[in-house]
Amino acid sequence: MPDESQLGGEFTLAIFKLNGQLLAAGEKLAEPASITVAWWQVLGAVLRQPLTAPGIARQMGITRQAVQRIANRLIAEGLLQASPNPAHKRSPLLAPTKDGRLAIERIRPGQAEFSTRLIKSFGRAEFEALISELHRMSTTVDAVGP
Amino acid sequence: MPDESQLGGEFTLAIFKLNGQLLAAGEKLAEPASITVAWWQVLGAVLRQPLTAPGIARQMGITRQAVQRIANRLIAEGLLQASPNPAHKRSPLLAPTKDGRLAIERIRPGQAEFSTRLIKSFGRAEFEALISELHRMSTTVDAVGP
DNA sequence: ACCATAATGACAACACATTGCCAATATGAG
DNA sequence: CTCATATTGGCAATGTGTTGTCATTATGGT
Numbered sequence: 001m002p003d004e005s006q007l008g009g010e011f012t013l014a015i016f017k018l019n020g021q022l023l024a025a026g027e028k029l030a031e032p033a034s035i036t037v038a039w040w041q042v043l044g045a046v047l048r049q050p051l052t053a054p055g056i057a058r059q060m061g062i063t064r065q066a067v068q069r070i071a072n073r074l075i076a077e078g079l080l081q082a083s084p085n086p087a088h089k090r091s092p093l094l095a096p097t098k099d100g101r102l103a104i105e106r107i108r109p110g111q112a113e114f115s116t117r118l119i120k121s122f123g124r125a126e127f128e129a130l131i132s133e134l135h136r137m138s139t140t141v142d143a144v145g146p
Numbered sequence: 147m148p149d150e151s152q153l154g155g156e157f158t159l160a161i162f163k164l165n166g167q168l169l170a171a172g173e174k175l176a177e178p179a180s181i182t183v184a185w186w187q188v189l190g191a192v193l194r195q196p197l198t199a200p201g202i203a204r205q206m207g208i209t210r211q212a213v214q215r216i217a218n219r220l221i222a223e224g225l226l227q228a229s230p231n232p233a234h235k236r237s238p239l240l241a242p243t244k245d246g247r248l249a250i251e252r253i254r255p256g257q258a259e260f261s262t263r264l265i266k267s268f269g270r271a272e273f274e275a276l277i278s279e280l281h282r283m284s285t286t287v288d289a290v291g292p
Numbered sequence: 293a294c295c296a297t298a299a300t301g302a303c304a305a306c307a308c309a310t311t312g313c314c315a316a317t318a319t320g321a322g
Numbered sequence: 323c324t325c326a327t328a329t330t331g332g333c334a335a336t337g338t339g340t341t342g343t344c345a346t347t348a349t350g351g352t
Contacts, residue, residue: 144263
Protein backbone atom coordinates (compact mmCIF):
# COMPACT_ATOMS: atom_id res chain seq x y z
CA MET A 1 0.00 0.00 0.00
CA PRO A 2 2.26 2.74 -1.25
CA ASP A 3 1.45 5.96 0.55
CA GLU A 4 -2.30 6.48 0.57
CA SER A 5 -1.72 9.61 2.59
CA GLN A 6 0.44 11.21 -0.06
CA LEU A 7 -1.94 10.19 -2.82
CA GLY A 8 -4.80 11.80 -0.95
CA GLY A 9 -2.82 14.99 -0.57
CA GLU A 10 -1.96 15.03 -4.25
CA PHE A 11 -5.62 14.69 -5.13
CA THR A 12 -6.60 17.53 -2.82
CA LEU A 13 -3.95 19.81 -4.26
CA ALA A 14 -5.07 18.97 -7.79
CA ILE A 15 -8.64 19.97 -6.96
CA PHE A 16 -7.54 23.16 -5.17
CA LYS A 17 -5.41 24.10 -8.15
CA LEU A 18 -8.16 23.48 -10.68
CA ASN A 19 -10.56 25.42 -8.49
CA GLY A 20 -8.22 28.39 -8.62
CA GLN A 21 -7.70 28.09 -12.36
CA LEU A 22 -11.42 27.95 -13.07
CA LEU A 23 -12.07 30.88 -10.76
CA ALA A 24 -9.46 32.92 -12.59
CA ALA A 25 -10.91 31.90 -15.96
CA GLY A 26 -14.38 32.83 -14.72
CA GLU A 27 -13.19 36.25 -13.63
CA LYS A 28 -11.87 36.96 -17.10
CA LEU A 29 -15.06 35.72 -18.72
CA ALA A 30 -17.28 37.76 -16.40
CA GLU A 31 -15.24 40.92 -16.77
CA PRO A 32 -16.98 42.21 -19.93
CA ALA A 33 -20.23 42.28 -17.96
CA SER A 34 -18.57 44.04 -15.01
CA ILE A 35 -19.76 41.36 -12.63
CA THR A 36 -17.92 38.88 -10.43
CA VAL A 37 -18.01 35.11 -10.58
CA ALA A 38 -20.16 35.00 -7.44
CA TRP A 39 -22.70 37.40 -8.94
CA TRP A 40 -22.69 35.35 -12.11
CA GLN A 41 -23.41 32.18 -10.16
CA VAL A 42 -26.28 33.75 -8.23
CA LEU A 43 -27.83 35.27 -11.36
CA GLY A 44 -27.36 31.97 -13.16
CA ALA A 45 -29.20 30.13 -10.43
CA VAL A 46 -32.41 32.12 -11.00
CA LEU A 47 -32.34 32.31 -14.80
CA ARG A 48 -34.79 29.46 -15.27
CA GLN A 49 -37.06 30.04 -12.32
CA PRO A 50 -37.17 32.44 -9.35
CA LEU A 51 -35.84 31.15 -6.04
CA THR A 52 -35.56 32.43 -2.49
CA ALA A 53 -32.14 33.34 -1.14
CA PRO A 54 -31.90 30.19 1.00
CA GLY A 55 -33.10 28.22 -2.02
CA ILE A 56 -30.23 29.57 -4.12
CA ALA A 57 -27.84 28.74 -1.29
CA ARG A 58 -29.05 25.15 -1.12
CA GLN A 59 -28.59 24.77 -4.85
CA MET A 60 -25.11 26.32 -4.79
CA GLY A 61 -24.02 24.42 -1.71
CA ILE A 62 -23.01 27.50 0.25
CA THR A 63 -24.58 29.23 3.25
CA ARG A 64 -27.69 31.32 2.95
CA GLN A 65 -25.87 34.31 4.48
CA ALA A 66 -23.33 34.36 1.67
CA VAL A 67 -26.10 34.31 -0.94
CA GLN A 68 -28.12 36.88 0.97
CA ARG A 69 -25.35 39.43 0.92
CA ILE A 70 -24.72 38.99 -2.78
CA ALA A 71 -28.46 39.09 -3.50
CA ASN A 72 -28.80 42.34 -1.54
CA ARG A 73 -25.95 43.77 -3.53
CA LEU A 74 -27.42 42.59 -6.85
CA ILE A 75 -30.78 44.15 -5.98
CA ALA A 76 -29.02 47.42 -5.13
CA GLU A 77 -27.22 47.25 -8.49
CA GLY A 78 -30.49 46.64 -10.31
CA LEU A 79 -29.55 43.21 -11.61
CA LEU A 80 -31.92 41.22 -9.39
CA GLN A 81 -35.49 41.88 -8.31
CA ALA A 82 -37.54 40.53 -5.41
CA SER A 83 -41.16 39.53 -5.88
CA PRO A 84 -43.63 38.60 -3.13
CA ASN A 85 -43.54 34.90 -2.43
CA PRO A 86 -46.98 33.34 -1.98
CA ALA A 87 -45.42 30.45 -0.09
CA HIS A 88 -43.26 32.51 2.28
CA LYS A 89 -44.21 35.99 3.44
CA ARG A 90 -40.69 36.74 4.72
CA SER A 91 -38.70 35.20 1.90
CA PRO A 92 -39.27 36.88 -1.47
CA LEU A 93 -38.64 35.13 -4.75
CA LEU A 94 -35.60 36.48 -6.55
CA ALA A 95 -35.38 36.82 -10.31
CA PRO A 96 -33.01 38.65 -12.66
CA THR A 97 -34.03 42.04 -14.02
CA LYS A 98 -33.63 42.89 -17.69
CA ASP A 99 -30.18 44.26 -16.89
CA GLY A 100 -29.37 41.07 -15.02
CA ARG A 101 -30.27 38.94 -18.02
CA LEU A 102 -28.31 41.30 -20.26
CA ALA A 103 -25.23 40.85 -18.09
CA ILE A 104 -25.46 37.07 -18.37
CA GLU A 105 -26.04 37.34 -22.11
CA ARG A 106 -22.88 39.37 -22.46
CA ILE A 107 -20.91 36.59 -20.79
CA ARG A 108 -22.43 33.68 -22.66
CA PRO A 109 -20.46 33.86 -25.92
CA GLY A 110 -17.11 33.91 -24.16
CA GLN A 111 -18.14 31.09 -21.86
CA ALA A 112 -19.35 28.98 -24.78
CA GLU A 113 -16.16 29.64 -26.68
CA PHE A 114 -14.02 28.70 -23.71
CA SER A 115 -16.01 25.53 -23.03
CA THR A 116 -15.83 24.48 -26.66
CA ARG A 117 -12.09 24.93 -26.85
CA LEU A 118 -11.54 23.23 -23.51
CA ILE A 119 -13.62 20.21 -24.43
CA LYS A 120 -12.09 19.95 -27.89
CA SER A 121 -8.58 20.14 -26.47
CA PHE A 122 -9.20 17.70 -23.64
CA GLY A 123 -11.27 15.29 -25.68
CA ARG A 124 -15.02 15.16 -25.47
CA ALA A 125 -15.36 11.57 -24.32
CA GLU A 126 -12.65 12.03 -21.71
CA PHE A 127 -14.28 15.27 -20.58
CA GLU A 128 -17.60 13.58 -19.99
CA ALA A 129 -15.91 10.68 -18.27
CA LEU A 130 -14.05 13.09 -16.00
CA ILE A 131 -17.27 14.80 -14.97
CA SER A 132 -18.78 11.44 -14.23
CA GLU A 133 -15.83 10.44 -12.06
CA LEU A 134 -15.94 13.77 -10.25
CA HIS A 135 -19.59 13.19 -9.39
CA ARG A 136 -18.73 9.73 -8.14
CA MET A 137 -15.89 11.21 -6.09
CA SER A 138 -18.26 13.75 -4.53
CA THR A 139 -20.54 10.96 -3.48
CA THR A 140 -17.62 8.97 -2.12
CA VAL A 141 -16.30 11.90 -0.09
CA ASP A 142 -19.74 12.43 1.38
CA ALA A 143 -19.98 8.76 2.26
CA VAL A 144 -16.49 8.35 3.69
CA GLY A 145 -15.65 11.84 4.89
CA PRO A 146 -14.65 12.63 8.46
CA MET B 147 -22.30 19.26 -30.74
CA PRO B 148 -24.68 18.93 -27.84
CA ASP B 149 -24.19 21.89 -25.51
CA GLU B 150 -20.50 22.38 -24.86
CA SER B 151 -21.42 25.40 -22.79
CA GLN B 152 -23.57 23.41 -20.41
CA LEU B 153 -20.98 20.67 -20.15
CA GLY B 154 -18.35 23.23 -19.25
CA GLY B 155 -20.60 24.64 -16.56
CA GLU B 156 -21.25 21.21 -15.15
CA PHE B 157 -17.54 20.55 -14.93
CA THR B 158 -16.89 23.85 -13.17
CA LEU B 159 -19.64 23.19 -10.66
CA ALA B 160 -18.27 19.70 -9.99
CA ILE B 161 -14.83 21.13 -9.23
CA PHE B 162 -16.26 23.91 -7.03
CA LYS B 163 -18.29 21.37 -5.11
CA LEU B 164 -15.38 19.01 -4.56
CA ASN B 165 -13.24 21.95 -3.52
CA GLY B 166 -15.80 22.80 -0.85
CA GLN B 167 -16.11 19.21 0.30
CA LEU B 168 -12.35 18.77 0.63
CA LEU B 169 -12.03 22.08 2.47
CA ALA B 170 -14.71 20.97 4.91
CA ALA B 171 -13.04 17.60 5.37
CA GLY B 172 -9.70 19.34 5.90
CA GLU B 173 -11.20 21.58 8.57
CA LYS B 174 -12.42 18.58 10.50
CA LEU B 175 -9.08 16.82 10.16
CA ALA B 176 -7.13 19.91 11.27
CA GLU B 177 -9.41 20.64 14.20
CA PRO B 178 -7.65 18.34 16.71
CA ALA B 179 -4.50 20.41 16.22
CA SER B 180 -6.43 23.69 16.55
CA ILE B 181 -5.14 24.92 13.24
CA THR B 182 -6.85 25.87 9.99
CA VAL B 183 -6.44 24.27 6.58
CA ALA B 184 -4.41 27.26 5.37
CA TRP B 185 -2.04 26.99 8.33
CA TRP B 186 -1.73 23.28 7.68
CA GLN B 187 -0.83 23.90 4.05
CA VAL B 188 1.82 26.48 4.93
CA LEU B 189 3.35 24.31 7.64
CA GLY B 190 3.23 21.34 5.29
CA ALA B 191 5.12 23.27 2.64
CA VAL B 192 8.16 23.73 4.89
CA LEU B 193 8.22 20.30 6.54
CA ARG B 194 10.92 18.93 4.27
CA GLN B 195 13.04 22.04 3.79
CA PRO B 196 12.81 25.69 4.87
CA LEU B 197 11.47 28.14 2.30
CA THR B 198 10.97 31.87 2.08
CA ALA B 199 7.42 33.24 2.16
CA PRO B 200 7.36 33.97 -1.58
CA GLY B 201 8.83 30.51 -2.13
CA ILE B 202 5.94 28.92 -0.26
CA ALA B 203 3.52 31.05 -2.26
CA ARG B 204 5.00 29.91 -5.56
CA GLN B 205 4.72 26.30 -4.48
CA MET B 206 1.12 26.73 -3.30
CA GLY B 207 0.06 28.74 -6.32
CA ILE B 208 -1.27 31.69 -4.31
CA THR B 209 0.04 35.21 -3.78
CA ARG B 210 3.00 35.93 -1.56
CA GLN B 211 0.88 38.36 0.47
CA ALA B 212 -1.55 35.64 1.45
CA VAL B 213 1.30 33.40 2.59
CA GLN B 214 3.03 36.27 4.34
CA ARG B 215 0.03 37.03 6.49
CA ILE B 216 -0.42 33.41 7.49
CA ALA B 217 3.33 33.05 8.13
CA ASN B 218 3.34 36.13 10.38
CA ARG B 219 0.45 34.65 12.28
CA LEU B 220 2.13 31.24 12.58
CA ILE B 221 5.30 32.88 13.90
CA ALA B 222 3.23 34.80 16.44
CA GLU B 223 1.60 31.53 17.48
CA GLY B 224 4.99 29.86 17.85
CA LEU B 225 4.40 27.27 15.14
CA LEU B 226 6.86 28.70 12.62
CA GLN B 227 10.31 30.19 13.02
CA ALA B 228 12.37 32.47 10.79
CA SER B 229 16.07 31.89 10.30
CA PRO B 230 18.51 34.21 8.53
CA ASN B 231 18.72 33.42 4.85
CA PRO B 232 22.26 33.47 3.47
CA ALA B 233 20.88 33.99 -0.02
CA HIS B 234 18.47 36.83 0.82
CA LYS B 235 19.08 39.31 3.58
CA ARG B 236 15.47 40.51 3.57
CA SER B 237 13.70 37.20 3.13
CA PRO B 238 14.26 34.78 6.03
CA LEU B 239 13.89 31.06 5.64
CA LEU B 240 10.80 29.72 7.39
CA ALA B 241 10.70 26.37 9.16
CA PRO B 242 8.27 24.76 11.59
CA THR B 243 9.04 24.91 15.29
CA LYS B 244 8.74 21.84 17.48
CA ASP B 245 5.16 22.85 18.21
CA GLY B 246 4.55 23.29 14.51
CA ARG B 247 5.73 19.77 13.77
CA LEU B 248 3.68 18.47 16.68
CA ALA B 249 0.57 20.07 15.24
CA ILE B 250 1.14 18.39 11.89
CA GLU B 251 1.85 15.09 13.63
CA ARG B 252 -1.46 15.33 15.43
CA ILE B 253 -3.25 15.65 12.11
CA ARG B 254 -1.38 12.96 10.23
CA PRO B 255 -3.22 9.87 11.54
CA GLY B 256 -6.63 11.26 10.72
CA GLN B 257 -5.49 12.37 7.31
CA ALA B 258 -3.99 8.98 6.55
CA GLU B 259 -7.14 7.24 7.72
CA PHE B 260 -9.32 9.47 5.59
CA SER B 261 -7.12 9.02 2.53
CA THR B 262 -7.04 5.27 2.95
CA ARG B 263 -10.79 4.99 3.26
CA LEU B 264 -11.38 7.37 0.36
CA ILE B 265 -9.02 5.51 -1.97
CA LYS B 266 -10.35 2.13 -0.93
CA SER B 267 -13.93 3.22 -1.49
CA PHE B 268 -13.27 4.94 -4.80
CA GLY B 269 -10.93 2.29 -6.13
CA ARG B 270 -7.20 2.74 -6.13
CA ALA B 271 -6.63 2.44 -9.86
CA GLU B 272 -9.49 4.81 -10.59
CA PHE B 273 -8.17 7.21 -7.97
CA GLU B 274 -4.76 7.37 -9.57
CA ALA B 275 -6.32 7.70 -13.01
CA LEU B 276 -8.47 10.57 -11.76
CA ILE B 277 -5.44 12.44 -10.41
CA SER B 278 -3.71 11.93 -13.73
CA GLU B 279 -6.69 13.32 -15.63
CA LEU B 280 -6.92 16.28 -13.26
CA HIS B 281 -3.29 17.13 -13.94
CA ARG B 282 -3.96 16.88 -17.65
CA MET B 283 -6.99 19.13 -17.24
CA SER B 284 -4.92 21.72 -15.39
CA THR B 285 -2.48 21.79 -18.27
CA THR B 286 -5.31 22.05 -20.76
CA VAL B 287 -6.96 24.94 -18.92
CA ASP B 288 -3.64 26.77 -18.83
CA ALA B 289 -3.16 26.19 -22.53
CA VAL B 290 -6.69 27.06 -23.63
CA GLY B 291 -7.84 29.45 -20.94
CA PRO B 292 -9.14 32.94 -21.68
C1' DA C 293 31.22 49.77 -9.81
C1' DC C 294 26.75 51.64 -11.23
C1' DC C 295 22.24 51.80 -12.08
C1' DA C 296 17.78 50.02 -13.98
C1' DT C 297 14.98 46.16 -12.75
C1' DA C 298 13.13 42.54 -9.91
C1' DA C 299 11.96 40.70 -5.44
C1' DT C 300 10.49 41.28 -0.78
C1' DG C 301 7.82 42.79 3.33
C1' DA C 302 4.35 45.86 5.15
C1' DC C 303 0.03 47.93 4.76
C1' DA C 304 -4.66 48.93 3.09
C1' DA C 305 -8.93 48.03 0.69
C1' DC C 306 -11.91 44.80 -1.17
C1' DA C 307 -14.60 40.25 -2.32
C1' DC C 308 -16.08 36.01 -0.64
C1' DA C 309 -17.26 32.51 2.59
C1' DT C 310 -17.84 30.89 7.38
C1' DT C 311 -19.88 30.71 12.24
C1' DG C 312 -22.65 32.57 15.78
C1' DC C 313 -26.29 35.33 17.42
C1' DC C 314 -30.82 37.71 17.39
C1' DA C 315 -35.64 38.80 16.37
C1' DA C 316 -39.48 37.92 13.44
C1' DT C 317 -42.19 34.74 10.92
C1' DA C 318 -43.79 30.18 9.17
C1' DT C 319 -44.75 25.44 9.84
C1' DG C 320 -46.50 21.46 11.75
C1' DA C 321 -47.81 18.32 15.60
C1' DG C 322 -50.91 17.89 19.36
C1' DC D 323 -56.03 26.75 17.90
C1' DT D 324 -51.69 26.65 20.30
C1' DC D 325 -47.14 26.14 21.02
C1' DA D 326 -42.60 24.06 20.11
C1' DT D 327 -39.60 24.01 16.22
C1' DA D 328 -37.67 25.42 11.86
C1' DT D 329 -36.83 29.02 8.61
C1' DT D 330 -35.54 33.50 7.38
C1' DG D 331 -33.13 38.11 7.22
C1' DG D 332 -29.90 41.18 9.48
C1' DC D 333 -25.70 41.96 11.91
C1' DA D 334 -20.96 41.14 13.58
C1' DA D 335 -16.57 38.81 13.82
C1' DT D 336 -13.23 36.00 11.56
C1' DG D 337 -10.42 33.51 7.96
C1' DT D 338 -8.74 33.45 3.33
C1' DG D 339 -7.73 35.18 -0.85
C1' DT D 340 -7.07 39.15 -4.27
C1' DT D 341 -5.13 43.71 -6.12
C1' DG D 342 -2.57 47.85 -5.48
C1' DT D 343 0.95 50.77 -3.42
C1' DC D 344 5.20 51.87 -1.06
C1' DA D 345 9.92 51.68 0.56
C1' DT D 346 13.80 48.69 0.96
C1' DT D 347 16.97 45.37 -0.65
C1' DA D 348 18.98 42.11 -4.24
C1' DT D 349 20.26 41.08 -8.82
C1' DG D 350 22.24 41.54 -13.14
C1' DG D 351 23.69 43.87 -17.45
C1' DT D 352 26.78 47.46 -19.02
